[in-house]
Structures are given as C-alpha cells and as structure tokens.
Amino acid sequence: MQQEPPLVREVFPDLVDELAALLEEEGERELAITVRDVRLVGDCGCGDDFCQSIRTADHPQGQPFGPGHRCVPLMPAQGMLVLDVVKGRIMYIEILERPPLRRRVRP
Structure with a gap:
C-alpha cells in the first residue's frame, strides 16, 4: 500500500501559516482554510537556485x-x-526569490 505524501504544514509549518494569513488578507477565505490540508507531492524539479516551488497534487509536468x-x-x-488553483484545489505553490524554507525538525 502506498503511503500518502506528508502534509505541507507538517514539513513547512511557517510557510503554511504565512500562506493562510496572506490568503485571508486577499479575501480568499476558503483557500486559507484548505491550504492547511495540502500535501507535499514533490518539488518543481527545475533546479533553479531561486526556486523552492512545490507540487501539492499530481499533474503532468509542462501541461496546462x-x-x-x-x-x-x-x-x-x-x-x-x-x-x-483548479476548481478550488491548490495544485502548486510557486515560491521564488525567498530565503530557504525551514523544515520542521522531528524529535
């Protein structure tokens, strides 16, 4: 049985808190709630040093x-x-030109 990817909030809690606050400021209440439940499916894979973007759902790379x-x-x-966002579901979080994300350290 395949294990589900981790929740982004479990790996990058500060990022999720920031996203939720920014979404609230933009009037995106539903997304502010759902961002707490997105999964870390993978990184974008581009290899650019200024990019820390993450995939939160499966989607063929390079496809609209x-x-x-x-x-x-x-x-x-x-x-x-x-x-x-596709039909209310966060598919991808583009993170550019930011300090390195801090991973939660597990005991």
Whole structure:
C-alpha cells in the first residue's frame, strides 16, 4: 500500500501559516482554510537556485492545468508566492526569490 505524501504544514509549518494569513488578507477565505490540508507531492524539479516551488497534487509536468484554473498571486514581505488553483484545489505553490524554507525538525 502506498503511503500518502506528508502534509505541507507538517514539513513547512511557517510557510503554511504565512500562506493562510496572506490568503485571508486577499479575501480568499476558503483557500486559507484548505491550504492547511495540502500535501507535499514533490518539488518543481527545475533546479533553479531561486526556486523552492512545490507540487501539492499530481499533474503532468509542462501541461496546462485546463478548465477551472486560476493563479492566485500573494503579496509576501519577501519574494514571490503564487498558487495555481483548479476548481478550488491548490495544485502548486510557486515560491521564488525567498530565503530557504525551514523544515520542521522531528524529535
């Protein structure tokens, strides 16, 4: 049986707290709630040193998201944060030009 990917909040709690607060500021209440339940499916894989973007759902790389897709740009204090959302589901978190993400240290 395949194990589910970890929740982003378990790996990067500070990022999820920031995203939730920024989404609330933008009036995106439902996304602010659902961001706490997205899973860390993988990194973007581009290899660029300024990119820490993560995939939160399976999707063929390089393919458009299709109908129901929208970008939700946020206004963080540093760098860029943009969510790709399809029919209310966060599919991808674009994280650019930001300090390295801090992983939660597990005891």
